[in-house]
Amino acid sequence: MSGGRNMRRHGMGGPAGGSGEKAKDFGKTMKKLISYMGRYKWGILTVLIFAVGSTVFHVIGPKVLGKATTKIFNGLTGKLSGGPGIDFAGIGKILILLLTLYGVSALFSFVQGLVMTSISQKVSFRMRKEMSEKINRLPMNYYDTKTHGEVLSRITNDVDTLGQSLNQSITQMITSVTTIVGVFIMMLSISPLMTVLAVLILPVSMTMISFIIKRSQKFFRQQQEYLGHINGQVEENYSGHTVIKVFNREEEVLREFNETNGMLYQSAWKSQFFSGMMQPVMQFVGNLGYVAVAIVGGFLTIRGTIEVGDIQSFIQYVKNFTQPITQMAQVSNMLQSTAAAAERVFEFLEEPEEDQMVENPSSIADIQGNVTFDHVKFGYRPDKIIINDFSAEISAGKKIAIVGPTGAGKTTLVKLLMRFYDVNGGSIKIDGKDIRSFNRSELRELFGMVLQDTWLFKGSIMENIRYGKLDATDEEVIAAAKAAHAHHFISTLPDGxxxxLNEEAGNVSQGQKQLLTIARAILADNKILILDEATSSVDTRTEERIQKAMDNLMKGRTSFIIAHRLSTIRDADLILVMKDGDIIEQGTHEELLEKKGFYAELYNSQFEKTA
Incomplete structure (x- = not known):
């Protein structure tokens, strides 16, 4: 049912990154990205050198080829007037030189491509690693306001977009700028007049490109945003498909998906449409340049100002002049996707973290397990307090039961104890030390936990139980499984x-999952135990056996038991009865029944319903 809870909490789409999100800051994001890539500066410098070298050798080529064309033209015209004809030896040398130039250009291009691919993949690897580590440092309230799919989309889609666009955009940008400069110099060396005509194309091109980029930027941002929403919905629909079917919500889920999918479609086709406009617009402008060069070039050749081969070279240069402008336009388009993806990645990496370390932390060595709640006040939102004034003294080794109606604050109390959240007022102490004086990671080493919502990962049963103590031997794992009464059913499974276990451990029953998590807690052997409805998913007979195992496990350990079935906690040393965030009664089972108060009412209501 976890999928159902997620859907109720997030409303299927999740509040993260909604349509009201502020406009993205392209310049600021790109500065962050450049700074982030600072450690790869030598690699990028290598790419720069080889990309420039490749472009220079490639740019020289057309002028050299023009010399060959001129020799052929002069040879043919000379032969008609009785000359020696075509100089094939000279043309051969020119072609060998041309082949060498293009060969070196291709080699340089290969090297820079290899280095840039390596850099882009290292950036992607580093981002995924940092995001994976970040997940463990984020506070619980982050996950209460974000869908799983939203977070996954940032780690997968956004990082992939960054890696691919970096690999292409940086080299294309370097090559395009170098080509424009090189071609401009070569065109000037042939004819300043024709160069002026070619350069006049630029204002027209830049005006059109600027218009397209301004129009497309918001659509690329929306595309990345709604892609994250789609991932969130698909993940939740898939994990909660049973709940969806049980409540006949297929049509509603499909309607919500189609709505988000429609938004993604609208932003995607608009961004791709504007992106696709780049090429035809630049080709149109380029063709205007060809016409101008052909007319003026022919006139200059007749006058003897330039040679025939120079016209051919210049036409190639005009093409090479407009092509990098087109590439830069495409790169600019690509950078919109890069910026949108990078912003989402950096937003995640810059999320406020839990303060994992404290100055002069208290040591967990020799902790006995005495727990004090001193006028605890807490609310998930400061303006909505749900625990108003909670105080209790719990001695080490005692078995404490926390009971109360749904929403009374039982599970919240446990989350506070483990510092998943910090109290708004008052304090929680272990052996007289405020839990905020411990490093979070060390504090949580004191606790073993079994929740109503089981969590098992894809792997063997042995590995899942050993998760409680990674250096445990096989014998210790089996002993823990026996103590949790899981050994019998494990032995009957294929491969034992x-x-x-498959994804979400769907090839074992819910009760069997619970037994495995209990075995894991037994193996961990922590000072303080937290059992949140730990036996709610097993049958009555198995529950009785687990209770016996738990009784042995809890000897000498402070244990907090959250239970709705009050019959399972009758032997608790202390029962705390919660209502609306406060303890309204406390005592043993017999003492509370004698008071004939709220606990007695809760306890007796179970049997009334059964009757």
């Missing part, structure tokens, strides 16, 4: 302890 080596059986592979």
């Amino acid at each position: 302890y080596e059986m592979e």
Whole structure:
């Protein structure tokens, strides 16, 4: 049912990154990205050198080829007037030189491509690594306001977009700028007049490109944003498909998906449409340049100002002059996607973290397990307090039961104890030390936890139980499974302890999952135990056996038990009865029944319903 809870909490689309999100800051994001790539500066410098070298050798080519054309033209015209004819030896030398130039250009291009691919993949690897590590440092309230798919989209789609666009955009940008400069110099060396005509194309091109980029930027941002929403919906629909079917919500889910998918479609086709406009616009402008060069070039050749081969070279240069402008336009388009993806990645990496370390932290060595709640006040939102004034003294080794109606604050109390959230007022102490004086990671080493929502990962049963103590031997794992009464059912499974659990451990029952998580907690052997509805998913007979195992496990350990079935906590040393965030009664089972108060009412209501 976890998928159902997620859907209720997030409303299927999730609040993250909604349509009201502020406009992205392209310049600021690109500065961050450049700074982030600072450690790869030598690699980028290598790319720069080889990309420039490749372009220079390639740019020289057309002028050299023009010399060959001139020799052929002069040879033919000379032969008609009785000359020696075509100089094939001279043309051969020119072609060999041309082949060498293009060969060196291709080699340089290969090297810069290899280095740039390596850099882009290192950036992607580093981002994924940092985001993976970031996940463990984020506070719980981050996950309460974001869908799983939204986070996954940033790690997968956005990082992939960054890696691919970096690999292409940086080299294309370097090559395009170098080509424009090189071609401009070569055109000036042939004819300043024709160069002026070719350069007049630029204002027209830049005006059109600027118009297209301004129109397309917001659509690229929306495309990345709604892609994240689609991922969130698909992930939740898939994980919660049973809940969707049970409540006949297929049509509603499909309607919500189609709505988001429609938004993605609208932003995607608009961004791709504007992106596709670049090429035809630049080709049109380029063709205007060809016409101008052909007319003026023919006139200059007749006058003897330039040679025939120079016209051919210049036409190639005009093409090479407009092509990098087109590439730069495409790169600019690509950078919109890069900026949108980078902003989402950096937003994630810059999310406020839990303060993992404290100055002069308290040591967890020799902790006995005495727990004090001192006038605790807490709310998930400061303006909505749900625990108003909670105080309790719990001695080490005691078995404490926390009971109360749904929403009373039972599970919230446990989250505060483990510092998933910090209190708004008051304090929680372990052996007299405020839990905020411990490093979070060390504090949580004190706790073993079994939740109502089981969590198992893809892997063998042995590996899942060993998760509680990574250096445990096989014998210790099996002993823990026996203590949790899981050994019998494990032995009946194909491959026993080596059986592979699939995604979400769907090839074992809910009750069996619970037994495995209990075995994991037993193996961890922590000072303080937290059991949140730990036996709610098993049958009555198995529950009785687990209770016996739990009784042995809890000896000498402070144990917090959250239970709705009050019959399972009758032997607790202390029962805390919560209502609306406050303890309204406390005592043993017999003492509370004698008071005939709220606990007695809760306890007796179970049997009334059964009757």
